[in-house]
Amino acid sequence: MAADDRTADTRPRAGDDLIRLSAADLAQALTGGEVSSVEVTQAHLDRIEAVDPAVHAFLHVSAEDALDTARSVDRARSAGEDLHPLAGVPIALKDIVVTRGQPTTAGSRILEGWIPPYDATIVTKIKAAGLPVLGKTNMDELAMGSSTEHSGYGNTHNPWDLDRIPGGSGGGSAAAVAAFEAPLAIGTDTGGSIRQPGAVTGTVGVKPTYGSVSRYGLIAMASSLDQAGPAARTVLDAAWLHQLIGGHDPLDSTSLTDPVPDLVGAARRGAAGDLTGLRVGVVTQLGGEGYQQGVLDRFHEALEMLTAAGAEVVEVSCPHFEHALAAYYLIHPAEASSNLAKFDGMRFGLRVEPTEGPVTAERVMAATRGQGFGAEVKRRIILGTYALSTGYYDAYYGSAQKVRTLVQRDFAAAFERVDVLVSPTVPTTAFRLGEKVDDPLAMYLTDVATIPVNLAGVPGISVPPGWPTACRSASR
Amino acid sequence: MTTLVDYDDAVRRYDPVLGIEVHVELGTRTKMFDGAEQSFGAPPNTQITPVSLGLPGALPVLNRTAVEYAIRIGLALNCQIAQWCRFARKNYFYPDIPKNYQTSQYDEPIAFEGWVDVELEDGTTFRVEIERAHMEEDAGKNVHVGGEGGRIHGADYSLVDYNRAGVPLVEIVTKPILGAGERVPEVARAYVQTLRDMFRALGVSEARMERGNVRADVNVSLRADASAPLGTRTETKNVNSFRSIERAVRYEVSRQAGVLDAGGTVTQETRHWHEDNGTTSPGRIKSDADDYRYFPEPDLVPVEPSREWVEQIRASLPELPAARRRRLHDEWGYADAEMRDVVNAGALDLIEATVTAGVTPAAARKWWMGELARTAKEREVELEALPITPAQIGALQQLVDAGTLTDKLARQVLEGVLAGEGDPEQVVAARGLAVVSDDGPLLEAIDAALAAQPDIAAKIRGGNMGPVGAIIGAVMKATRGQADAARVRELVMQRVAEG
Numbered sequence: 004m005a006a007d008d009r010t011a012d013t014r015p016r017a018g019d020d021l022i023r024l025s026a027a028d029l030a031q032a033l034t035g036g037e038v039s040s041v042e043v044t045q046a047h048l049d050r051i052e053a054v055d056p057a058v059h060a061f062l063h064v065s066a067e068d069a070l071d072t073a074r075s076v077d078r079a080r081s082a083g084e085d086l087h088p089l090a091g092v093p094i095a096l097k098d099i100v101v102t103r104g105q106p107t108t109a110g111s112r113i114l115e116g117w118i119p120p121y122d123a124t125i126v127t128k129i130k131a132a133g134l135p136v137l138g139k140t141n142m143d144e145l146a147m148g149s150s151t152e153h154s155g156y157g158n159t160h161n162p163w164d165l166d167r168i169p170g171g172s173g174g175g176s177a178a179a180v181a182a183f184e185a186p187l188a189i190g191t192d193t194g195g196s197i198r199q200p201g202a203v204t205g206t207v208g209v210k211p212t213y214g215s216v217s218r219y220g221l222i223a224m225a226s227s228l229d230q231a232g233p234a235a236r237t238v239l240d241a242a243w244l245h246q247l248i249g250g251h252d253p254l255d256s257t258s259l260t261d262p263v264p265d266l267v268g269a270a271r272r273g274a275a276g277d278l279t280g281l282r283v284g285v286v287t288q289l290g291g292e293g294y295q296q297g298v299l300d301r302f303h304e305a306l307e308m309l310t311a312a313g314a315e316v317v318e319v320s321c322p323h324f325e326h327a328l329a330a331y332y333l334i335h336p337a338e339a340s341s342n343l344a345k346f347d348g349m350r351f352g353l354r355v356e357p358t359e360g361p362v363t364a365e366r367v368m369a370a371t372r373g374q375g376f377g378a379e380v381k382r383r384i385i386l387g388t389y390a391l392s393t394g395y396y397d398a399y400y401g402s403a404q405k406v407r408t409l410v411q412r413d414f415a416a417a418f419e420r421v422d423v424l425v426s427p428t429v430p431t432t433a434f435r436l437g438e439k440v441d442d443p444l445a446m447y448l449t450d451v452a453t454i455p456v457n458l459a460g461v462p463g464i465s466v467p468p469g470w471p472t473a474c475r476s477a478s479r
Numbered sequence: 480m481t482t483l484v485d486y487d488d489a490v491r492r493y494d495p496v497l498g499i500e501v502h503v504e505l506g507t508r509t510k511m512f513d514g515a516e517q518s519f520g521a522p523p524n525t526q527i528t529p530v531s532l533g534l535p536g537a538l539p540v541l542n543r544t545a546v547e548y549a550i551r552i553g554l555a556l557n558c559q560i561a562q563w564c565r566f567a568r569k570n571y572f573y574p575d576i577p578k579n580y581q582t583s584q585y586d587e588p589i590a591f592e593g594w595v596d597v598e599l600e601d602g603t604t605f606r607v608e609i610e611r612a613h614m615e616e617d618a619g620k621n622v623h624v625g626g627e628g629g630r631i632h633g634a635d636y637s638l639v640d641y642n643r644a645g646v647p648l649v650e651i652v653t654k655p656i657l658g659a660g661e662r663v664p665e666v667a668r669a670y671v672q673t674l675r676d677m678f679r680a681l682g683v684s685e686a687r688m689e690r691g692n693v694r695a696d697v698n699v700s701l702r703a704d705a706s707a708p709l710g711t712r713t714e715t716k717n718v719n720s721f722r723s724i725e726r727a728v729r730y731e732v733s734r735q736a737g738v739l740d741a742g743g744t745v746t747q748e749t750r751h752w753h754e755d756n757g758t759t760s761p762g763r764i765k766s767d768a769d770d771y772r773y774f775p776e777p778d779l780v781p782v783e784p785s786r787e788w789v790e791q792i793r794a795s796l797p798e799l800p801a802a803r804r805r806r807l808h809d810e811w812g813y814a815d816a817e818m819r820d821v822v823n824a825g826a827l828d829l830i831e832a833t834v835t836a837g838v839t840p841a842a843a844r845k846w847w848m849g850e851l852a853r854t855a856k857e858r859e860v861e862l863e864a865l866p867i868t869p870a871q872i873g874a875l876q877q878l879v880d881a882g883t884l885t886d887k888l889a890r891q892v893l894e895g896v897l898a899g900e901g902d903p904e905q906v907v908a909a910r911g912l913a914v915v916s917d918d919g920p921l922l923e924a925i926d927a928a929l930a931a932q933p934d935i936a937a938k939i940r941g942g943n944m945g946p947v948g949a950i951i952g953a954v955m956k957a958t959r960g961q962a963d964a965a966r967v968r969e970l971v972m973q974r975v976a977e978g
Binding site: 119254341388 | 532535540541578772774777
């Protein structure tokens with residue numbers, strides 16, 4: 004971003020009425036006819052125009068499509084048609100979600116120019132429910148990163164301090180929600196990519212149970228870990244969106260067949276403030292060395308709030324969590340190295356022909372991948388390729404899967420004693436842009452608390468207990 | 480250049496060992512992992528979905544019918560069926576593989592540890608042990624444009640047709656086939672033929688070799704004798720006709736014997752088969768450098784066929800070709816050699832249908848293996864291609880049995896049917912070929928014959944029946960063969976006795 008852009012005040016102000024409303028309140032206002040979807044959508048498009056040059060949450064804004072949807076929802080409403088409660092409430096989609104007719108790059112130059120011919124299942128659901136899609140949000144290239152600095156299309160800035168990272172990989176979605184550019188956004192979470200951006204932008208991010216939200220049409224990074232989920236400013240809004248996108252999908256073999264539980268009802272009951280009987284486990288291994296004092300202070304305040312609301316807070320040990328990060332950085336690159344093989348310039352996206360020598364398929368593939376992928380993606384492809392190689396498979400991928408089982412057992416044992424586990428979402432608040440971008444290990448450590456949840460497939464949520472830190476909980 | 484060793488000489492001095500991998504394309508309506516239809520000959524890239532193309536975000540969903548077909552094949556091959564097995568990703572870059580990995584079963588096949596008995600031409604059976612049968616997806620097809628003969632080398636550019644990408648395949652892998660000796664080419668061919676017939680009987684594939692529904696990779700190695708360790712093998716890929724399989728095996732035996740005779744070592748490699756000159760040439764060298772980085776496919780859940788389902792499938796298996804042959808052999812009472820000839824002539828189905836049409840097995844065999852086999856040979860067509868149906872043979876035989884036709888007349892009627900003159904009844908009517916069964920005209924002819932040959936008539940009257948054939952022959956001639964010789968003989972005897 005140019006320095007000039009940073010002078011824009013991206014913080015919310017009183018008077019930005021529509022954009023400041025929660026999705027639930029917008030839905031109510033729309034249902035009550037107090038406002039039209041066109042007005043709501045236009046307000047957010049105006050906001051994007053005003054602040055996104057500074058924030059750079061969006062890679063692509065689809066104003067016309069969003070207004071078309073808004074108009075048709077307004078017409079349907081005035082015709083008295085039965086509409087989804089969220090109909091007319093705009094939404095932003097992480098650019099890893101495949102959208103028919105709209106660019107989808109996953110933050111990578113290798114997909115530049117690709118216009119998908121199909122919609123992801125969650126996009127089909129979102130469109131069917133009548134949510135105007137504002138556009139596609141920025142992210143670390145192919146979801147690899149924790150700061151959105153690895154995007155092939157420039158950084159996203161934290162709306163609260165433009166010199167700081169918005170988290171990653173879904174920094175665009177979190178920043179869009181935090182900057183009031185969208186009331187709702189879709190993220191994807193493989194190792195914390197919804198929750199960590201939520202934590203550093205003071206928003207809510209949910210990583211649903213593995214299999215509870217369809218993966219069909221999410222550009223796969225690590226298939227056994229990826230899960231799409233909601234980014235929002237309130238828990239109730241996240242629940243509304245979660246409930247919309249959840250449910251069985253016959254196009255995803257790993258999709259659960261269980262019906263979507265009443266998440267909205269649960270969020271409302273939680274908001275009532277009585278947690279009597281709830282057993283809360285504080286994970287011993289997540290919160291000691293490496294955690295900022297301020298983060299720990301806010302976390303302990305949150306625990307006191309839980310106790311005050313009637314919850315029973317106990318300490319729970321999850322001894323294998325300390326190996327989770329290492330296991331994750333074998334399983335994830337291994338799966339990613341295979342998932343990213345299809346980006347070869349043969350069928351879609353970027354195609355680079357070698358400047359000299361024969362133009363063979365193999366050489367086109369190599370030139371395309373060499374130019375199209377960024378450094379972090381290449382690093383992980385190399386790691387994963389190595390981990391899966393004959394002779395190393397058992398030592399690396401095989402061992403990592405065993406650790407994964409042990410982490411799952413830690414959760415199972417913990418849930419014998421408690422209903423939910425809590426910890427700080429991230430060890431630190433938002434760091435400065437550029438601070439860790441050249442130190443992959445430091446960047447990877449950002450996800451130390453979020454990763455066990457992905458390895459075990461359990462759900463996790465990050466909520467701001469008092470900005471600027473966040474508290475994460477996981478439950479069975 | 481390797482000197483080829485005469486085949487007979489080679490198998491006298493070396494013990495050949497075979498291994499065969501057969502790929503069969505399953506005849507399911509849709510592909511292995513997506514809803515794209517699959518049928519042969521559709522215009523390029525019309526049977527595709529985001530999944531077939533491996534577009535970003537697309538996910539596989541396993542075709543249940545394909546699993547059922549794979550289990551059918553496994554059961555027919557006397558295999559055990561896995562209680563729990565997975566797919567793996569076989570990672571390698573090639574433009575015809577849309578995802579740059581093939582989704583295939585690796586170390587957890589759906590079926591394993593089986594066997595199949597293969598019947599050889601001399602009537603003996605040879606048991607081939609099956610290591611495993613596993614499920615996988617087919618690749619697309621590269622079309623090389625420009626250059627020579629559609630090969631990639633020298634082509635101007637290449638096109639890819641993804642219609643075939645994702646078509647379900649079952650790959651059947653044998654254990655090393657030992658002890659076939661000089662019969663290795665025949666065993667190889669008979670094994671693939673047995674599988675082809677089995678696929679058709681099971682209804683899992685049209686199994687048309689010429690369309691590539693069934694493809695064979697043939698591994699051959701030589702060793703000094705049956706007690707020596709296995710030699711280095713070559714794998715000749717995509718040998719797609721029965722005759723080619725025999726030829727390719729013979730060629731590899733001769734070639735490898737030449738290499739070994741010259742003190743060389745056989746290179747472990749894949750080889751290409753050249754139909755035009757009956758040779759193989761080296762392809763890719765197989766080495767440890769091939770690393771497919773297999774790992775369990777995380778986008779699919781494990782396949783866990785319930786025992787109830789497997790038993791249901793087992794109970795619904797149709798009669799397999801070998802069992803059917805054994806049953807018909809017993810029912811028809813043919814000699815072993817007769818049965819073998821029938822099978823080799825491709826007459827089994829025709830004779831079975833003819834028997835169903837009411838003809839005795841012996842008579843049915845006589846028709847198909849006699850007159851009709853001769854005609855087919857003259858016309859250089861398969862028996863089943865002759866313009867005559869088992870039902871027509873049934874009608875013809877009925878006319879013979881009823882005495883309307885003699886064997887000789889029946890052959891003329893057959894000729895008429897084959898000439899397209901209609902059903903046997905129509906030919907009989909049109910050609911006026913029915914047996915003269917009225918004694919009147921026959922007696923007239925007999926009297927005329929006796930009168931024409933008085934010396935023979937005298938001998939007969941004198942009790943010497945020897946020359947009676949001359950009279951019968953004359954009568955047959957007079958009636959243009961339409962008389963029943965036995966009846967004529969009876970009438971001659973009567974006439975002579977009368978006086």
